[in-house]
Structures are given as C-alpha cells and as structure tokens.
Amino acid sequence: MADTPQPTNAVRKVRKAVLPAAGLGTRFLPATKAQPKEMLTVVDKPQIQYVVEECVASGIEHIIIVTGKGKNSIEDHFDHAPTLERFLEEKGKHDQAAMVRRISDMVQVSYTRQKEPLGLGHAVLVAKDLVGDEPFAVLLGDVLIPGKNPATKQLIDVYMATGVGAIAVEEVPKEKTHLYGIVDGEAAPQPPFGARLLRIRDLVEKPKSDKAPSNLAITGRYVLPPQIFDCLERTKPGAGNEIQLTDALRILAEEQGLWAYIYDGVSYDAGDKLGFLKATVEIALLNEELGAPFREYLKNLKL
Ligand code: G1P
Numbered sequence: 001m002a003d004t005p006q007p008t009n010a011v012r013k014v015r016k017a018v019l020p021a022a023g024l025g026t027r028f029l030p031a032t033k034a035q036p037k038e039m040l041t042v043v044d045k046p047q048i049q050y051v052v053e054e055c056v057a058s059g060i061e062h063i064i065i066v067t068g069k070g071k072n073s074i075e076d077h078f079d080h081a082p083t084l085e086r087f088l089e090e091k092g093k094h095d096q097a098a099m100v101r102r103i104s105d106m107v108q109v110s111y112t113r114q115k116e117p118l119g120l121g122h123a124v125l126v127a128k129d130l131v132g133d134e135p136f137a138v139l140l141g142d143v144l145i146p147g148k149n150p151a152t153k154q155l156i157d158v159y160m161a162t163g164v165g166a167i168a169v170e171e172v173p174k175e176k177t178h179l180y181g182i183v184d185g186e187a188a189p190q191p192p193f194g195a196r197l198l199r200i201r202d203l204v205e206k207p208k209s210d211k212a213p214s215n216l217a218i219t220g221r222y223v224l225p226p227q228i229f230d231c232l233e234r235t236k237p238g239a240g241n242e243i244q245l246t247d248a249l250r251i252l253a254e255e256q257g258l259w260a261y262i263y264d265g266v267s268y269d270a271g272d273k274l275g276f277l278k279a280t281v282e283i284a285l286l287n288e289e290l291g292a293p294f295r296e297y298l299k300n301l302k303l
Contacts (some may be wrong), residue, residue, distance in 0.1 A: 011163040014156045014223055016130075017060045017137040019051060020123035022068035022114040027272055036071045037271055038141045043284050047270050048074060048141050050283075055107065058153035060137060062108045064130045066123045068115070078109045119242025125232040133226050135159060138245070142271030143220030144279050146286060151263045155223040158193060158261050165228070165252060166259040168221040169198070170267060174209045180217035181205045181246035185260045198260040200253040205239040205246040216260060218246065219267050228252055 025037030032040070038048035048065075055063055067074060081100055088097035110130055114123045124138055137152050145151045151168050158166040169183050182205075185198030202213060222245075231251040238244040252258055268279035284294045 011160055012134050014059070014135050014137055014159060015061045016134065017055045017058075017063050017139055017152070018124055018127045018131065019048065019055075019063060019065045019139050019141050020114075020120055021048060021065050021071060021074060021141045022117065022123050023142075023271075024117065025271065028276070034070070036067075036074055038071070039073050039077065040270070040276070042144065042270060042276070042279050043287055043290070046077060047144060049077070049103065050144050050146070051139050051141050052078070052107065052109075054139065054145065054150045054152055055137070058137070058150045058156055060107065060152070062110065064110050064112060064127045066114050066126050067111055068113055068117070075111055078104055080104045117242075119237070119240070119244055121232050121235055121243040121245040121248050124245055125229060125243070128229045128232075131226065131229075135165075135223060135225050138222040138224065140220030142269060144268045144270050144283070145219070145221070145263075145265045146268075146279075146283055147265050149264055151219065151221045151265050151267075152223070154263045154265075155221060155261055158197065158259055159223045161193075162259065164257050164259055165222070165224045166261045167200075167223075167249065168219040168263040169216045169260040170219050170262065171215050172217040174212070174215050177209050177212035177215060177217070178206050181244075181249075182207055182212045182214060183216045183218065183260045184213035185216060188259075193261070196262040196264075198262070200249075200258045200260050203246050203250050203253065205244045216262070219263065221263070222249075224252070225256065227256060231255070 021038045025032030028037050039046040052063060065074060085097045085100055112126055112130060114126045139152060155166045155168055172180060181203055183200055184202040185200050187195060188197050188199040189195045190197060204213060228248060231248040235243050235248040238247045249258060269275035270279045285291050
C-alpha cells in the first residue's frame with residue numbers, strides 16, 4: 001500500500017484520549033442488563049478506571065468518554081462525591097476519602113453520546129469536535145493492559161518520534177483472527193523501537209483464519225492524527241454492517257502511513273467472560289494487599 005510513513009503533521013503533544021463506551025455489552029449478559037460493562041469490577045475498581053489510569057500514566061490530560069443510554073454511572077464515578085467524602089471524613093477514614101477524591105481529580109473528563117450503535121468507527125467520529133485538530137489516543141474500555149509500561153505511552157513515544165500514527169498489535173492464535181482487526185505489516189525496524197515496529201500495508205476487520213494476512217491482532221490501543229476523522233467520514237459500513245475504525249485506518253495507512261507496534265505487555269479482553277476471569281485472577285495476584293494471600297488461597301484450592 002503506502003511507502004515508508006512520512007509525517008504530515010507538525011508533531012504535537014498527544015494530550016487527549018477518546019474512550020468509546022457506548023456498547024451494549026451483550027457478550028456479558030445478564031451482568032450488563034442494567035449496568036454498563038465498563039463499570040463491572042475487576043478486583044476493586046471498575047474496568048474503565050484501569051483504562052483512565054493508563055491514560056493518566058501516559059501523560060494524557062483530557063479524556064473524552066463516548067457514552068450512550070444507561071451509562072450515567074460512568075459519569076458519577078468520575079465526579080466528586082461530596083456526601084460520601086464527608087461521611088468518610090467524619091468517620092476518620094481520611095485515606096478512603098482521599099482515594100475517592102483522587103478518582104475525580106486525576107484528569108479532566110468530558111462526555112459525549114453516540115446516539116445510535118453504528119460501530120466503533122462511528123463512536124470515535126462522534127468525538128471529533130471535542131478532539132479538534134490534534135493527535136489523540138483511542139483506548140477500548142474492555143481491553144485491560146496492566147503493568148508499569150502503559151501501552152498508550154509506548155504508542156505516544158512512536159508517534160512523537162515519527163509524526164505518524166501507531167496502533168498496538170499482538171500475536172493471537174490463528175483460529176482466533178475472526179475476533180480481531182488483523183494487520184498486514186512489513187518489518188520496519190528503527191531505533192529505539194527495533195523490530196517491534198512494522199509498516200502497515202493493510203488491515204482487515206475480523207477475517208476468518210484462511211483470509212487473515214497474519215496473526216497480528218489490533219489490541220485496542222491507538223494513537224492517531226486528526227486526519228483519521230476525515231477518513232472516518234469517508235468510511236462505509238463494513239463488518240457487521242457497522243462503521244469500523246479498522247476500515248478508516250486502511251484509508252489512513254494508504255494516504256499517510258501508519259505503524260503497527262508490537263507493544264510490550266499483556267492484554268485481557270475483559271468484555272468476554274473468560275477474559276474477565278483471567279484479568280481478575282492476574283490483576284488480583286499483582287495487587288499489593290491481596291496478591292500474597294490470594295496466591296496462597298489458589299495454591300491450596302482443591303478442586
Ligand atoms: C474491536 C476492533 C478490533 C480490535 C478489537 C480489540 O473489536 O474493531 O479491530 O481487534 O476491538 O479488542 P470489538 O472487540 O469491539 O468487536
């Protein structure tokens with residue numbers, strides 16, 4: 001498709017992130033019948049808080065959450081909770097009060113609504129005016145990537161060094177390509193990123209294994225130039241009759257170039273029941289307070 005990606009934007013700081021959170025969560029019924037999937041708790045925090053914390057750890061200053069009907073508890077979670085905070089203070093629980101306050105103070109959050117479920121690409125397009133003419137990150141709320149080296153920060157580093165958009169990819173088993181966007185990439189090693197950097201030749205949304213160009217799957221973390229909005233506006237409904245972000249990325253890759261970056265980390269698809277269980281167990285094992293006793297419990301479990 002395109003030649004070596006060339007920056008077309010003066011490289012600007014990545015300050016904003018879009019978190020699409022309008023989906024109905026049908027993979028997780030009945031838990032999601034009356035509560036947003038983004039608010040399901042993994043160990044001691046709702047999923048979306050992990051994603052917001054990844055943004056903050058990556059230097060993002062303004063998060064735009066794209067919501068829909070029934071998602072009000074997300075807004076409440078990132079808002080001040082004066083009654084709760086006062087109650088905790090009065091009981092002498094100052095640490096807990098500070099923890100509750102930190103959630104609402106860590107970053108600026110704006111909300112906009114996707115009025116119809118027209119697809120991930122459409123959800124990102126809904127944030128166009130709030131993002132404006134600057135590069136931004138996209139993080140999918142049901143993909144959790146714990147660890148000290150945030151995937152979004154890794155992509156921002158690629159963007160800042162090259163001025164070209166970058167998306168996180170990872171290897172998946174060949175028989176699972178139909179669950180992901182799959183990348184056709186060509187090794188384009190360059191310091192300091194080495195062999196993790198690939199030039200994207202093409203991308204396909206959810207191909208069957210015999211049609212997949214590789215087993216490199218799009219993970220749910222993207223850093224994109226503002227031109228993606230123009231690409232999204234030109235994108236016709238694709239897989240599932242939805243406006244797919246992956247299809248707009250094909251246009252972007254062709255016109256401006258796009259990197260796939262084999263990020264350092266492990267992702268969990270917490271929007272899927274088994275992925276959610278894996279995330280819960282592994283994040284619990286990493287938890288400072290619970291990790292040791294939980295490991296002991298698992299070791300002694302007789303099933
Ligand atoms: C979305 C994207 C897909 C990506 C996946 C990662 O699909 O469309 O390209 O690989 O997220 O989780 P979804 O899982 O929302 O159907």
